[in-house]
Amino acid sequence: MLCVDDNQDAADSLGALLRLVGFDARVCHDAATALTVAAAFSPEACVLDITMPGMDGCELAALMRARDAGLYLVAVTALGDEEAVARTEVAGFDLHFVKPVAPQQLIDALFAFEQRARWSDD
Numbered sequence: 001m002l003c004v005d006d007n008q009d010a011a012d013s014l015g016a017l018l019r020l021v022g023f024d025a026r027v028c029h030d031a032a033t034a035l036t037v038a039a040a041f042s043p044e045a046c047v048l049d050i051t052m053p054g055m056d057g058c059e060l061a062a063l064m065r066a067r068d069a070g071l072y073l074v075a076v077t078a079l080g081d082e083e084a085v086a087r088t089e090v091a092g093f094d095l096h097f098v099k100p101v102a103p104q105q106l107i108d109a110l111f112a113f114e115q116r117a118r119w120s121d122d
Contacts, residue, residue, distance in 0.1 A: 001025040001110070002041065004034040004060065005049035005076075010099075014047060014076075014106075021107055031055035038064060043071070045113055047106070048093075050077035050084065058091035065092035072113045076101055 001023040005011035008029050015027035026041055028034040031052060038046070046064060050057035061073050073095075075088045080098035088096045095109055 002028065002034060002038055002043040002046040004028045004031065004046065004052070004057070006030060006052040007049070010049070017103055017107075018047075018110070023110065031057070031060040034060060035063065038067070042068075044117060045072035045074065045110060047074045047076055047110075050075055050079055050088065058087050058093075061088070061091040061093055072110075072117075074106070074109065076106065 001018055003011050003014045003018065003025055004027075005014070006029055011027045011029055015025045018025035026037055026043070028037055031054060034046075046061075048057040048061055052060075057075060057077065061075070064071055065073065073091075073093045075093045075096045076099060077084065077096070078099045085096050094113075097106060
């Protein structure tokens, strides 16, 4: 699991929460670092903020999706308008949550993906 958010507190807290419930979570605070970490780590899922300086979350998602078509991409962003949702769909996101997302809702979505991935491997 890769968590990317330029808000260090948000990213670090999410990473800690995901590790607490059993995910192997890595945290990055910018898109360039996330690309490097993802290349070495090969995550199965990523939780990305959209509004980051430099390369935004949609650009990052599109690059990551091009590298791995099966990657599960979740947007967690303050942007919830129709335009933002459309941008995340075009970028290849599987889910779009608006901050503040209930932690259990995000965890449930990630566990559901993990369960589907496990069944499809069998």
